[in-house]
Amino acid sequence: MSERDRHAVLIGALGALAVFTILLFVVGAQNVIDSLLSADLSLVTVTFLLALCWLAAWSLMLRTVLATLGVDITAGTSFFVYAGAVFANNVTPFGQAGGEPVAALLISKVSDSRYETGLVGIATVDVLNVVPSISLIFVGVSYYATTTALGDRLATAVGSAVALIAVIVIVMVLVWRYHQTIIDRLPGIIAPRLSKLRLERFESETLEEDIADRMGRFFENIERVATDRWRLATVVGLSLCGWLFQTAALMAAFAALGYSVPPYVLLFVIPLANLAGSTPLPGGLAAIEAAFVALLVPITGIEASAITAAVLIFRGAIYWMPVVIGGVSVSAFGIRAFR
Numbered sequence: 334m335s336e337r338d339r340h341a342v343l344i345g346a347l348g349a350l351a352v353f354t355i356l357l358f359v360v361g362a363q364n365v366i367d368s369l370l371s372a373d374l375s376l377v378t379v380t381f382l383l384a385l386c387w388l389a390a391w392s393l394m395l396r397t398v399l400a401t402l403g404v405d406i407t408a409g410t411s412f413f414v415y416a417g418a419v420f421a422n423n424v425t426p427f428g429q430a431g432g433e434p435v436a437a438l439l440i441s442k443v444s445d446s447r448y449e450t451g452l453v454g455i456a457t458v459d460v461l462n463v464v465p466s467i468s469l470i471f472v473g474v475s476y477y478a479t480t481t482a483l484g485d486r487l488a489t490a491v492g493s494a495v496a497l498i499a500v501i502v503i504v505m506v507l508v509w510r511y512h513q514t515i516i517d518r519l520p521g522i523i524a525p526r527l528s529k530l531r532l533e534r535f536e537s538e539t540l541e542e543d544i545a546d547r548m549g550r551f552f553e554n555i556e557r558v559a560t561d562r563w564r565l566a567t568v569v570g571l572s573l574c575g576w577l578f579q580t581a582a583l584m585a586a587f588a589a590l591g592y593s594v595p596p597y598v599l600l601f602v603i604p605l606a607n608l609a610g611s612t613p614l615p616g617g618l619a620a621i622e623a624a625f626v627a628l629l630v631p632i633t634g635i636e637a638s639a640i641t642a643a644v645l646i647f648r649g650a651i652y653w654m655p656v657v658i659g660g661v662s663v664s665a666f667g668i669r670a671f672r
Contacts, residue, residue, distance in 0.1 A: 352619035361637075372589040376585050377646055379589075380586045380650045381649075383582035384579075384582050384650035387576075387578035387582065388658075389412055390571050391415060398457045398564070399444070399446075401558050401564045402446075404446045404454065414443060415436070416655050417666065419656075420656050420663055421663070440455070443666060453558070458568070460505070469576055470600075516552065576600075579603050582650055583603065586644070592639060594635075602629060606625045606628060607621060622641070626644060
């Protein structure tokens with residue numbers, strides 16, 4: 334791990350600790366502990382099993398996308414590769430930027446495929462996971478609005494989510510529309526700078542050709558995925574299953590504490606809270622927990638300490654369990670998560 338990476342991880346960890354400290358101070362740390370100690374262990378186990386089902390569903394997404402690209406890996410291998418990607422997401426500030434390169438390295442190592450092919454595979458999974466989340470937000474909010482007036486906090490959260498998603502979609506459309514221009518011009522801009530920094534052993538012209546070639550194959554692979562409609566539908570279906578498993582896991586976490594929360598509420602709260610993962614904290618740690626509490630307290634009327642306890646159980650399954658499984662996977666495959 335480089336000195337810069339160490340500083341980034343350390344600052345992120347300290348930031349997460351600070352947010353957790355504030356959250357527990359506001360809701361009452363002792364009350365949260367008491368709620369956790371009273372949890373039904375059998376239902377806590379169910380929460381973790383459902384989280385494993387979520388992880389398996391999204392790992393099958395990765396396997397299906399890679400099959401479209403001509404890369405064949407087993408379901409078991411795809412599970413551990415995807416867990417490795419989640420591990421990197423969860424320990425790196427601005428998660429996806431750290432997870433996708435590690436996953437691409439894992440894919441290329443276990444399948445002898447090109448790095449850019451693996452990068453397309455994991456990036457496609459991350460992008461396509463947005464599609465069902467948008468649907469769940471609108472379906473859940475629409476149903477909730479038929480029973481209760483939307484509060485200012487929820488309306489702001491939904492509006493922010495829509496705006497963020499719209500920006501992402503616009504950027505993706507523009508990149509795809511002008512991808513040939515990007516391939517023609519971008520290598521000529523970055524190759525000389527990489528050569529000066531001695532990040533590559535090649536001369537500037539050779540490096541420029543290599544970058545252009547890799548970018549060309551990258552966009553070709555994206556087109557292959559987009560035009561295989563049957564597999565594309567399968568991937569979106571698996572993504573939806575993953576979101577539903579997460580919803581069921583959070584329901585089980587609340588049930589472990591003796592509370593019942595309508596599933597249509599959790600359908601939109603989970604994707605909305607996950608938007609906090611874009612903060613400069615490791616995998617959104619603490620920020621996502623705080624977002625869950627801020628959304629669920631006014632919606633459900635359950636006391637904040639109980640909601641915090643349920644969210645901590647849920648995040649233990651969704652965040653910490655993949656960190657353990659993925660960390661072991663990354664080490665077993667011989668990939669360094671930080672360089």
